[in-house]
Amino acid sequence: MARADSDHFDRLEQFYDALPRPWARVEEIGSLVLFVREGEGWPYYARPRRGAPTPSAADLTACRARQRELGLPETFEWVHETTPDLLAVARSAGLDVLLAPLLGLDPQALVPDLPVPGAAIRVLDPADPGLHADLAASRAVARLGFAAPAHRSPVEMTEKSLVVSGAGPSERDAAADLVLSDEAVGGLRAMLAGGDYETAVAESPEEGILATGTSQRAGDVAEIAGVATLPSARGRGYASQLTATLARNLISRGVELIFLSAGDDDVARLYTKVGFRRVGTACIAEPAAVPL
Ligand SMILES: CC(C)(COP(=O)(O)OP(=O)(O)OC[C@H]1O[C@@H](n2cnc3c(N)ncnc32)[C@H](O)[C@@H]1OP(=O)(O)O)[C@@H](O)C(=O)NCCC(=O)NCCS
Incomplete structure (x- = not known):
């Protein structure tokens, strides 16, 4: 991943969306997707639904209510470059956002x-x-x-x-x-x-x-x-x-x-x-x- 072009970010979105699917049930809440792990194991995240508009504060609130109902942690993950507006929305909805450096391997x-x-x-x-x-x-x-x-x-x-x-x-x-x-x-x-x-x-x-x-x-x-x-x-x-x-x-x-x-x-x-x-x-x- 020498260059982080939009193709790479598209492939990352595809990856984050695909990875949990064999092991999780999927619930769509507004512009968010919540992955609910089937069976025992560490819980999955909720993230923006591919191709949907930026999730709103109401989407986040509804998703958090559902996560609480299911006994899941109220966590959300996304790539800033792909969904840049979500940072401000999440903060305004009362979430703390960790900005973690995302790195790709140069083989x-x-x-x-x-x-x-x-x-x-x-x-x-x-x-x-x-x-x-x-x-x-x-x-x-x-x-x-x-x-x-x-x-x-x-x-x-x-x-x-x-x-x-x-x-x-x-x-x-x-x-x-x-x-x-x-x-x-x-x-x-x-x-x-x-x-x-x-x-x-x-x-x-x-x-x-x-x-x-x-x-x-x-x-x-x-x-x-x-x-x-x-x-x-x-x-x-x-x-x-x-x-x-x-x-x-x-x-x-x-x-x-x-x-x-x-x-x-x-x-x-x-x-x-x-x-x-x-x-x-x-x-x-x-x-x-x-x-x-
Ligand atoms: C981050 C973490 C995994 C690093 O583990 P580690 O085994 O100490 O890492 P390494 O020994 O490979 O590297 C640590 C440092 O030692 C240096 N180092 C590597 N090999 C070395 C060696 N043989 N002798 C001495 N130093 C060495 C590395 O260059 C690195 O230097 P830096 O601190 O200047 O970057 C560990 O601190 C940890 O478990 N942290 C909490 C969990 C976490 O943050 N995980 C990462 C999630 S992405």
Whole structure:
């Protein structure tokens, strides 16, 4: 994705619209589409309906009511360059909007696979009898990782992330058995076996799974998401190498357009070193926190 022309943004829209469909029910609410996951698993987003006018504040309000009714988080995602007017509408409707750098891979710039210190990169195998334990560990790493954002001094962290700021393998193991039911593992196994999803981990022989990341594909477009490293294992190149491995595997399966959204500019810099380039802005909206 060297150039972010309108064709690329069209393909991204198609991707975001197509990805959840095999796993979700679709509800159209005004100019929005709400994807409701069937079965257990992380909930999907609502987003602008393809080809429809910019969603209105009334559309957002109606969708939020429906999300609440279904017990879903009131989240909305869209690409700013494709639906530029929605930012102001969302803010006026009382949503907080995270502007996340959207990056696309320049395949020529993809870094080579390099060994990472103290760990090896492994792609999870849906047929592996150890899959449940691997997925549980991977989910725990992601939960602890996302609770402790990168590049923040402890003073800037929330109380919650302070608690886990040094989290390592023992916190991962304490969390791992809580998070995944057999039904959820069955669903994830089916997604991995279908070939459009791939989860890779950085694993140490002594300490187990320390970092994780997943690619998700629809046709010839794919996104890399859920990249996280345990706070105790950061700065060793695990996230960079996981991202590079997932990207290379996608290219070898014929994927032409690989993108991801980074939480902030510091995280985006890491991906730039792997071979990604900023192409736009992904908007992620949720209800503004009510001041105490
Ligand atoms: C963002 C995150 C995944 C990075 O994980 P990580 O494994 O520490 O990442 P890396 O080690 O590959 O890269 C971190 C830094 O170390 C540098 N680095 C890479 N390899 C290295 C090595 N072998 N030795 C030392 N430093 C290295 C990288 O260049 C990068 O530098 P930068 O901070 O100047 O950009 C991690 O901080 C995290 O889990 N954050 C919370 C979740 C999140 O934001 N995920 C991203 C969602 S898009």
